[in-house]
Structure formats: C-alpha cells, structure tokens
Amino acid sequence: MYRLIIDLDTKKKIPLYKQIYEYIRMEIIEGKLPYKEQLPSTRSLAVQLQVSRSTVDLAYDQLVSEGYIEAKPCKGYFVSQVEELYDGRWKRENKAEEEESPHREEKKFTYDFAPNGIDMSCFPYNVWRKMTNQIMLDHEKELFQMGDPMGDLPLRQTIAKYLHSSRMVNCKAEQIVIGAGNDYLLMLLSKVLGEGQKIAMEDVTYKRAYDVLKSMNHRIFPVEMDKRGMDLSCLEETGAGIAYVMPAHQFPLGIVMPIGRRMELLQWALEKEERYIIEDDYDSEFRYKGKPIPALQAWDQHEKVIYMGTFSKSIAPAIRISYMVLPGRLLLRFKEVCSCYASTVSRIDQRILYDFMQGGHFERHLNKMRKRYKGKHDCFLTALKSFGEKITIWGENAGLHLLIQWKSKEAKEIIKKGEEAMIKLYSVTEAYIGQEKKYENMVIAGYGGLKEEEIVKGIQILKDALAM
C-alpha cells in the first residue's frame, strides 16, 4: 500500500482535511498515485498524521465525491481511473486575470446630436426611488418569486388602459407581452411567427430592428417610401407576408402615415390569412402639434396588427421594459411556443412601473417631457433659421430628431465638417437597408439629449464651420 507522506501545516489557514485532500488529489493528478492503488485506511492515516479520524473521513469523502478515489465496501479506498488527464496537467496557477478591458476610444464631441438621446434631467428620481423602497417593504417576498412569463397582470392591465386612452389601441391585458427591450420581443415574435418569414421594411428604417429580424433568419425586403410612407405596390411586389412599419412617426424620415395609406395597408393584410403588420410605435408619446396620431392598431378590426411599444423613450432606455400586443391567433401561438421562456423583466421593476403609472406619475412625466422636448424642438427650428433658404427641414412636430438637407452641400461634407468642429451629426445612410439612395443627402440630428443652449451653440458652431 502506498504510504502518504503528508506534511500538514497546522498554522496555515487551510483546514487540515483540505490539506490532506489537496495532497492526495495532486498525487493522483501527477500520476504518483496510480489507478487501482489502495489508499491507507482512514483510521491508519489518522494515526499516522495525528489528526482525528473525521478529518481524514472528510478528505476521503471529498475525493470520492469528485471521483478521484472509490470506496469498495469491506476493502477500502482505491484510486480511480483518472490518469489520462485532459491535456496532461492541471494549470495550478490560472487565476482569473483581472485586467481592465481597454477603454474604447470614443471620440467625445462637444455637442452630440444623437437621435437616441433623451433628457433625464427632470425624471422624478425621488418618486421612483421612494416607490422602489416602499415596494420592497410591502411586497418583498412575493416579488422575489417567479412571475408570469408574459409579465405580471396588473402592469399589463395598466399598459392596456394607457394604450387605449393615449393611442386608441384596442386590447385586453391578456394580449400584452412584457419583455426586456424591443430586441428581445422581436426575438419572441420571431418564434411566434415562425422563422424564415418574408418581412417588408421601410427603406430607410430603424436599423436595429432590421439587424435583429435579420439575425432571426427572416428574409427582409426593403420597400421604397413615398411621402405617405411605405409604397404599397412595391410592398405587393416583394411577396412579403409581414410589413414592419412606423406609422405615427417613421424613423428616420418622420413621415406620419395618413389615414388613407393606413387603410390600404390594413386592406393588404386582410387579403391573405398569414399577413400581418408590425406597428412599431417607438416615440409616439412626443407630438408637439395638435393631438397624438392614433395608432394604426386602433383601426384594426381583424387582428392583423402586432403593436409594439417601449418605455425607452418615455422613461429611460435603461429600464428595459417594452411590450407588444398580440392579435388573438398569435397569442395562442405564443402560448404554444413561448411559454417555456421565463419573463426577462424582474418583478420588482414591473411593480415599480405599475405604481409609477397607477400613481399618475407617468402621465405627469410625459406631459412635462412633451413640453420640454417641444421647447427643444422649437429652439432647434429657430436656431436652424439662421441657415435661411440653404436648408430644408423634414420630420418636425414630433419625436426627438429632425432631418436637415442642405441644398448645395452634400450630407457627407456637412457631417465631416461638423465632426472637425466637434459637432456630431448623423447620416441617413446608417438607416439604409436597400438600394434606396434618395435620402442620402439628409442629415439626422437628434435634440432630446441636449439642452436648449447647447442646441443653439451647436448650430452656431456648425454654421461657422460650414462657412469656412
């Protein structure tokens, strides 16, 4: 029998059983204790090492648990077959390296007219924080348990009411699916529709949705737009079964799809059973003139519209709560194919949002933001007046961005000169998904994340830069 010469160090912090375990383990790994070799009995090893028998028992138990040795009844402990070690050795010193990841070289612009910028400066953080605190006092145990895969019903009921009153969307709470962001919901929707769908998208469009849908193995058909939105004869030609549109405020062009085109689109969907319309209502809360344009879904009598909305613009991108409204038939299919996915939004977050909406804070916040963004929007338009007849502006009166076209300058040049002056503007070409080139001379400029004085200064700097 193999004699174990273990040098126990009673001063070490490591428990004695672990020292024994580790010693034997290394002996086996290094092949010094070969397969089938018998180990000393726990009693004799305890005597030899002058430790209690239970210490040796613990060490042997651990070795048995991990499969290094085997216990044969009435015979003793034997080394298991482990010598063919993967790659021959165990990296003793492979610590998780704690290097900082190299910081991405992000150019810092003085004023960044990012189209996805939002203004968080008057978000009611105090309210949100107090609610969070209260919720965790009142509902702690319940909220740490698993919830409904589609989202908790009270929040879905509140969203249904909100959608009805603000967007004229017709739905029951049961049709609403809550998920951690639009990307995730598009992944779920892809499962519901089945992969490999032919999906028509406006060209130009929201590139992120395009990327996600493409990544879910759908075939995407870019469809030309006229000034009323997606061109329906082009849509028909593609043979697509699903149309992804942004009727309330197309991104990036800012087109509002007029009622006539909406009716034609719904008619298109009606013609074949498997046709659907995905309505992305991403920033419909912000309209600065008149009342909001109702959702396309509001006109849908035949369950043809999948309505998608988000709190990314109206509250904050970081809260990761979006929702979609599924027509009845797709709802059944969702239950069939998606019930295996647990909800991606924590119940605490769902509850905070519920309280925030129920307490009227969401509406107040929206009203405040609408005013604030309108201020920025108006200020931006005023600042742009200094360009006089040199520019044309598109997509005003809604959303958080404008499109600007210089009559005698190319967008590329504008953006380049802007960048040199540390002013960041964006190119429509980033929203291209097809062959369409007719908007390439437009510049996208978001104002949501900038203060009014920053907008004014930014435009002033840009103007000076272009004059040079």
Add this chain to the structure above:
Amino acid sequence: MYRLIIDLDTKKKIPLYKQIYEYIRMEIIEGKLPYKEQLPSTRSLAVQLQVSRSTVDLAYDQLVSEGYIEAKPCKGYFVSQVEELYDGRWKRENKAEEEESPHREEKKFTYDFAPNGIDMSCFPYNVWRKMTNQIMLDHEKELFQMGDPMGDLPLRQTIAKYLHSSRMVNCKAEQIVIGAGNDYLLMLLSKVLGEGQKIAMEDVTYKRAYDVLKSMNHRIFPVEMDKRGMDLSCLEETGAGIAYVMPAHQFPLGIVMPIGRRMELLQWALEKEERYIIEDDYDSEFRYKGKPIPALQAWDQHEKVIYMGTFSKSIAPAIRISYMVLPGRLLLRFKEVCSCYASTVSRIDQRILYDFMQGGHFERHLNKMRKRYKGKHDCFLTALKSFGEKITIWGENAGLHLLIQWKSKEAKEIIKKGEEAMIKLYSVTEAYIGQEKKYENMVIAGYGGLKEEEIVKGIQILKDALAM
C-alpha cells in the same frame, strides 16, 4: 363648397379645436364629405363658428397630419381619398375590456415539495433595499442610460472573481455575458452556435432547458446516464456536436460527475473543432459535505466549455440575472451575431447586484443559506428514516431536492396518495426527454421552500396516507 354645420359645445371639456376636428373626421369617415370635396377656408369657418382662426387652424392641421384632408397651396383644403375604409366603419365604442383574467384553478397543497422552491425568509431585504436607494441617489443619471450589451463591466469583473474563487472557473470578465435568465442566455447561445445544432442532453434532464433549446430549432439527442453521468459511448453514437451537462449536481438525479468522466468528456470535445460542452452549474452553491466540487470548466484548457450560472437559486428567481462564460472563439462570434441585442438586465439591477457582491453580502447570504438548507436537508433525511428500509434515497448532500424510491410501491401511487393528502411530490417522468424509463419509479422532493417543521409534518402526513 360643403357647408359644415358644427354644433360646438363651449361647456364641454373637449377643446373647441378637437370638436371641429372630430366632426369633420366623422363626416369624412361616414362618406358625407367625399373625396376631393373642398373644405371652407379656415378664415370663413372661424367666422361661421365664431371661434378664433387659430382654433380652426389647429383642427385642420390635425386632419392634415392624420391624412384626412390635404392642403393645396393657394387653393385650400380638400378631402383626401379615405372613403374605402377598412371594414367600412370605425368602431366608436371599442374600449379596452378590463376583465380580470380568470384565475387559474391551482390546487393548493398543504406542503408542496417543489424542486424549485427556495427559502427567501432570511434574504437581507433591508440591505438590498438600502443599496437600491443609495444607488439611485448616487448614480441615477448614469444608470438610466443604455449600458453594455454584454452587461456592465464592473459586475462582470465581480462575477469573474466569484467564479474563480468559488468554482475555480477560469475566465476574464470580458468573456462573461449577463442576461435576464438562463432561457434568454440559451437563446443567445443558440445564435452564437448557429441554429440546428445537434445537442446531446442527459436523459433525464432539466426539462426547461430542453424546451428552450428545442424551441431554438436544435436537434436534441437524449443520452443515457450511468452512475457517473452521461454515458460517453452513447454520446459518441448520437453524432451530437454539443453536450449539455450538469456535472456538479445533475438535475434531477443528483449525480456528481467524477473527475475521470469529466476528463473523458473534455477529451470528447477536443476531438472535433466544433464540439462544445455546455456546463449548467445551476445550484452548485449548495453542497453540504466537504468543499464544493470545482466546475468542469476549471479543467478546460482548450476553450471547449461554455459555463452557465444563475442567481435564481442563490438569490431569487425573480431577480432575472444569469450569466454565461464564453470560450474565446464563441466570444468573437457573439460579438458578430449578438451585438445587435441590447442587454436585457436593467443597469440599476446590475449595479445593486454588484454592490451586493462587492460588499460581501452575497457571500454572507450564501453561507447563511448553505447552513439553512443543510439543516433542511438533514431534517428531511431524518424524517425519511421513519420509512426505514422501504425506501432508497438518491442525490443527497447537495442542492435543494432529493430523490426517493419506494421498494414496493410505484412512484405514481406515492404521488397520487400524496396529492389526496394534500402533499405534493413530483415525478421524474417530468424530466424525461427520451426513451429512458429506468428512473420512473423515483419521486422528486424539493425542500428549499419548506420550513423544517413543514418537512417533518409533510412526511408524517405522507406516511399516514401511504399506510392506509
């Protein structure tokens, strides 16, 4: 020109412009104002209705925005082509119905031995709440902005350290992807691996993972297990390229994969470039004897193991934070194909968890829970002793459930009699994915969610019920 006879009600709460807008809109919808009909000028309508011209302007603007009418320069306003209304009419009265969804008829058992039950009674809610509060004071603005799609780096660094010290997992923070639950991470992983993979899973296994992987269009091959875990010759026969295993504590059988089998499995993965092992380390935190079994990933020198873990068991299912560690090559692929998906975990939640771990609260909580669950585990085993030789117990010393087999009774009968006595036990058959039937006489009994006295009483009631 059409004469509009609008009966304005100045006492109504509805603004005058809206009343005008609504009247004209309905006239168009109902076909009374036909296509191409010219509307009165804003000036003449204002005079007629005795309202300010800006009121009429607002109404007309809204109608133009929504596409009901068109403005022709120097000519006036004309009705657009909208008469072919979708389904002929507009449902004036379609309110979102606010019915409560019918409550699911869930049988309430006196004692539910659910294998996914956890004990939240000593969760440090106060600490969590205070941290949440503090975080929202300190980091509010920053945390409401969009974060890294893979999760925020500080949290990933903390998880990397934790995995190294507790599970001997070797990884850099950069390899970690944080997501809202294992289901979601498996969806992402499916994108990374490519759909239609051949995936081998232990039969029996964690059914939820099976459902998710199946839903992602992979072909799943059930592989028989022996007492050391997945049978490798069976694995080889399937032709699968990916093996999904739970080496630390197989669900539901509780098998610890011994070192020898682990090496063989790693060797299997090495044989072909495209082979990978998914290690689901779902409840490895809870081991009641000796020290934790290191992760399989700890032995992986060739980037063959995709390690997955979750805070569902160690904190709470509702917090929706899981993580996976991607080998280098898959990490590159992740960045190619998944960078379009925004993170599904809110940055606030990520920051709370970060503070919770950094402050040592996670470790303390784990230690407390390990003791508590060990108490329940021991208490359960003691209670089961009253069955004497009639039963065999499997999968003890780890996790939050046991397997019990009655020698002369079928599992079906036990479960049925238990249910009649309001004691809920679970069948292994729910974990079947293939033809395997050899475990069908085992009963799964979780103890995580029950108090010690409930475990004792539950077993007593079960015993009485079986004696009848």
